[in-house]
Amino acid sequence: MKRHDLTDEEWERLAPLLPGNPRQGGRWADHRTVINGVFFRVRTNIAWRDLPPWYGNWKTVYNRHRRCSMDGTWEKILDGLRAGCEAAEGEDWTLSVDSTVVRAHQHAAGARQAPPADFPVKGTPLDHKPVKGREALGRSRGGLSTKVHLVADQRCRPIARIISPGQHADSPYFRRVLERVRVVRPGLGRPRKRPGRVLADKAYSSRGNRAYLRRRGIKAVIPIKKDQQANRLKQGSRGGRPPGFDADRYKERNTAERCVNKLKGYRAVALRTDKRERVYQGTIDVASIRIWLRDPAS
Structure with missing residues (x-):
């Protein structure tokens, strides 16, 4: 087993969640070898063409990752790994919300843009104004970011x-x-979408x-912001009661x-070195899959 490869125990949990071979075309290359190549690239962030030869053709590994990112396969695998993860906490299931800025490499920019709907003819020059925030890339003082x-969870x-x-x-x-929270219940029943408690900082x-x-x-x-608190006090009785805040539970954020x-x-x-938004989301999902494999729901 190479470094960053799946262990036998992790593979046993992951294998039943993987899709089968497509109905049309030839058989896929070995799932375990290709997915090990995807995990290696996500861990090291090397160029796809620089993948070690023991993972097979780099194009095969890239295409599998791109396909699973585009059709939601990685998300479906995560749903299977997360199934029943809220059962231990029950009604008191607590979630935390936060965000982080990720620097984007210069190679992440430059993805081809589809022609505008007003000019569907092939070969029409793209002289329209580009969409703001296309491919979830933004520009600030630090440059390109997402x-x-x-x-x-806890x-x-x-x-x-x-x-x-960014x-x-x-x-x-x-x-x-929060509307994307969806935990499948083992057996019958609708997925759970509402936690009992949500923790977040003042930005929210x-x-x-x-x-x-x-x-x-x-x-x-x-917690409430100072300016919001001052504005409420300034309004007097019209400002209403201050929102409740549990300082002890906030320590778990x-x-x-x-x-x-x-x-x-x-x-x-x-x-971020992925050009496409969906592919980068798939990269995040692959890292999340490894986290769930190492700390399973049950």
Whole structure:
């Protein structure tokens, strides 16, 4: 077994979740060898063409990763690995929300842009204004960057993720990332989408976010900003009661930051080199799969 390869125990948990060979075309190359190549690249962030020869043709490994990223195979595998992970906490299932900025390498830019709908004719010059934040890439003082919005459980394992251009704020993505929470229950029953409690820092303190959690019956553990508190006091009785805040439970919010550290241990996550948004999301999912294989739900 090479370094970063799947152990026999990890392969036994992963193999039943992998798709079979396609109905059309030839048989796929060995799943374990190719997926080991994907894990090696995500861990080291080397160029695909520089993959060691024992993983086979680099193009085969890249195509498998790209295909699984585009059709949602990595996400389906994660759903299987996360099944029943909330059962131990029950109604008190607690999640933490946070975000992190990822620097994008210059090779991540320059993905081909589809022609505009107004000019469907092949060969039409792309003289229209490019879409802002295309491929989840943004430009700020530090250059090109992408922001990863993450939901983690109390064992520092990723539950849901979305990405955005790096200069975008955190609060508008609070509801979007929570709506991606989906934990399959073993056996029959609908997937669980609502935790009992959500922890987040001051960046997510807004009336809209608190109202969203209240409508869904989720307890919010979010500190209020000083300017929001001063504005409420300034309004007097019209400002209403201050939102509840459990300082002791808020100490557990660092689980999201520790989950970010786990993900950034994979260099292809810490430095984005993937051009396409969906492929980079797949890279994050592959790193998440390895985290769940090493710390399974049961």
